[in-house]
Amino acid sequence: MSSPQIVWLRRDLRMADQPALHAAAKAGPVIPVFVLDQERAGDHAYGGASLVWLHYSLESLGKSFGGRNSRIVLRKGDAPQILAALADEVGATCIHAIRHYEPWWKEAEDELRDALGDERKLCLYDGNxxxxxxxxxxxxxxxxxxxxxxxxxxxxxxxxxxVLDEPETISSPGNWPESDVLDDWELLPTKPDWAGGIRxxxxxxxxxxxxxxxxxxxxxxxxxxxxxxxxxxxxxxxxxxxxxxxxxxxxxxxxxxxxxxxxxxxxxxxxxxxxxxxxxxxxFPNYPRESYREYDERTLWRNPNAGHLIQQNLECWQKGMTGYPVVDAGMRQLWQTGWMHNRVRMICASFLVKHLLIDWRFGEQWYWDTLVDADYGNNGVNWQWISGTGVDSNMFVRIMAPLTQSEKFDAAGYIREYVPELADLSDSEIHDPPDSKRGDYPVKIIAHKEARERALEAYKASKS
Ligand SMILES: Cc1cc2nc3c(=O)[nH]c(=O)nc-3n(C[C@H](O)[C@H](O)[C@H](O)COP(=O)(O)OP(=O)(O)OC[C@H]3O[C@@H](n4cnc5c(N)ncnc54)[C@H](O)[C@@H]3O)c2cc1C
CATH class of the missing domain: 1.25.40.80 (Serine Threonine Protein Phosphatase 5, Tetratricopeptide repeat)
Known part of the structure; x- marks a missing residue:
């Protein structure tokens, strides 16, 4: 019988068009493995919403493998060490995996290759x-x-x-290695269970x-x-x-x-x-962490760690309490569902970096923690694009006007859904409610004109 083939699963949790699984299934009995390695990614370890998604996605894929008389072996810790030890334990000649481009995964791939030595191979495939x-x-x-x-x-x-079909045959090894139990990883929140909206x-x-x-x-x-x-x-x-x-x-x-x-x-x-x-x-492996333009960042950004009021501004944005209904609807949709509509993602991001002049990295981290699709590349690239700090075009001076955007893109229904305290306002009032009709809903954190002028001034100063 041919030797077992390990399939190292990461963000490739599918059976069809999965080149690593496909190749492994042709070569011998398959041992699919998922290693939860939260240390390696540092400040980009999976955020809360991502962990919720990961739980349900692993559960679902586990059932699919179960239906093929197979299973996923779950382990927790340093991925290269665990995989190399597992390869020794089961006598696997090859670990098959789809390539990933986050810097910590590239490093892990190098470390695993070294740990496997000459006897065993890491076979990487393109596929995502x-x-x-x-x-x-x-x-x-x-x-x-x-x-x-x-x-x-x-x-x-x-x-x-x-595209590749699901493998016709997935044979099992004679003995299955030990596996953790998914529920024991406690990826889902319990006290309180804030994941109801995501489900x-x-x-x-x-x-x-x-x-x-x-x-x-x-x-x-x-x-x-x-x-x-x-x-x-x-x-x-x-x-x-x-x-x-x-x-x-x-x-x-x-x-x-x-x-x-x-x-x-x-x-x-x-x-x-x-x-x-x-x-x-x-x-640029550090793209979600570093700016790529020449300017004095200390002059441009207000740092929430440096002042109570700035910290309060950040919290109002995070909680959807800025007094701008479309921004607040977006931030509340994000909190409740783990997702935000793209147009509103842009409006909210622009609001943080331009209206509140808060460093884009605070926004990047908040989205990272709350999005179910939080993606090192997509998130970093879009935050830098909005902020005009990246290697693509400089967007800083294109300051989105949230009230105009809200009207232009007809966000009334969206606001009613996510900011229920404004639900009774008419279409003409809901984008920018008069103070007398706001009730418990907050007044604007800063006026648009004032924010725009402050942002342009700060930008000018940071470049001089
Ligand atoms: C500040 C900011 C942060 C973002 N962070 C993320 C993130 O962490 N993860 C993420 O997947 N997307 C991110 N996006 C991009 C975009 O908002 C989402 O991909 C999109 O809203 C997802 O919804 P959808 O699947 O209905 O997209 P659709 O409009 O249906 O687009 C189809 C697919 O194309 C890709 N896509 C679409 N727009 C973009 C884009 N601007 N950049 C990269 N890929 C795109 C996504 O994979 C998306 O699923 C971000 C955008 C902004 C402005």
């Missing part, structure tokens, strides 16, 4: 992006830094590779991802017009499924590629943003 990050380069062979030319080059190379909003796992994609296939034509309207359900909401690898972008692309609508063409470019973000963190 349309094209392998780093493979799309400019005429001079350099990776792209700017989205637009990257996107053009990507589109020329589409469609992506063909109500989402279905987790690979089958749910495909159900959502099936639904989206009929809706994608509306995306071009509808994607900016937070009151409507006209985006795919595939982000956590894609982030956790419950579905691959190649599967999404092939399912939609024959659509002829503007909606699909626009959607394709959004999926490419995801590849772009991985290309950025592949080149």
């Amino acid at each position: 992006y349309l094209l392998p990050p780093g493979s799309v380069t400019t005429g001079s062979g350099d990776p792209y830094k700017i989205y637009t030319p990257f996107s053009k080059a990507m589109l020329e190379r589409m469609p992506p590779r063909d 109500a909003f989402w279905d987790f796992g690979e089958a749910a991802a495909h159900d959502r994609l099936d639904w989206w296939t009929d809706e994608v034509a509306e995306y071009d017009e509808g994607r900016n309207l937070p009151s409507e359900d006209i985006t795919s909401r595939l982000s956590p499924h894609l982030h956790w690898g419950e579905i691959s972008p190649a599967q999404v692309w092939h399912k939609l590629k024959d659509k002829r609508s503007d909606g699909w063409r626009t959607y394709a470019k959004e999926i490419i943003w995801r590849d772009y973000a991985q290309n950025v963190i592949d080149q």
Whole structure:
């Protein structure tokens, strides 16, 4: 009998189009392993909402393996050490894994390769992006830094590779190694259980991802017009499924590629943003932590650690109590459901860094902790894009006006849903309620005009 093959699962929690599983299943009995390694990622260890998703996604995938007379071995601790020891224990010749581009995973892959020595191999596969990050380069062979030319080059190379079916056979080893019990990891909050809103909003796992994609296939034509309207359900909401690898972008692309609508063409470019973000963190591993522009950051940002009032401003933003209904609706949607509509993510991020002049990294960390799709690349790249601090275009002086945005994109229904204390206001008043009709809802934390002038002044000073 051939030797067991370990499949190291990370954010690739699916059975179909899973190249590592596919290769392992062809080579011998399969031992799928998930290692919870929270130390390694430092300040980007999974946040609270991510842990909730991870629990349900592992539970779902565990059932799928169970249906194939297989299982997932769960371990906790230093991933390379655990995997190398496991390979010794079961006599595995190869550990198969999909490549990941977060710096801590790249390091872990190097450490594992060293720990396995010459006898055993780490076999890495591409599978979570349309094209392998780093493979799309400019005429001079350099990776792209700017989205637009990257996107053009990507589109020329589409469609992506063909998708793989679920392996026909997944054979089991003679003996299963010990596994932790998922519930013992206590990934779900209990006291209090704040995850009810997340459970109500989402279905987790690979089958749910495909159900959502099936639904989206009929809706994608509306995306071009509808994607900016937070009151409507006209985006795919595939982000956590894609982030956790419950579905691959190649599967999404092939399912939609024959659509002829503007909606699909626009959607394709959004999926490419995801590849772009991985290309950025592949080149700049510290991107979600470091600014890339020359200016005096101490002059620009107000630091919440340096003053009680600034800290209070940050908390008002986090809790959805800024007095700007569309911002507060977004921040409350995030807290309740672990997700926020893209248009509102932009408005809220812009509000933090420009209206409140708070360093984007405080926002990046809050989104990191509260989003079920919190993604090192996507989150870092979008925060830097809004803040104008990254390697792409400088957006700082484009200050979004939350009240105008709210009206323009018809956010009344969205505000009613997430800021119920304003639910009785008319469409004409709900975007910017008069003080006399606010009741318990707070007054504006800062007036828009004043905030705009302060931001532009601070920006000028930081550059001089
Ligand atoms: C400040 C800020 C932080 C963000 N943080 C994250 C994050 O941590 N994780 C995350 O997945 N997305 C993030 N985004 C991007 C975007 O808001 C979400 O991907 C999108 O709202 C998810 O909803 P959807 O699946 O319905 O998207 P759709 O509009 O249906 O788009 C389809 C897919 O394309 C990808 N995508 C779309 N827009 C972007 C984008 N701007 N950048 C990268 N990929 C994109 C996502 O995988 C998404 O699922 C952030 C945006 C902003 C402005």
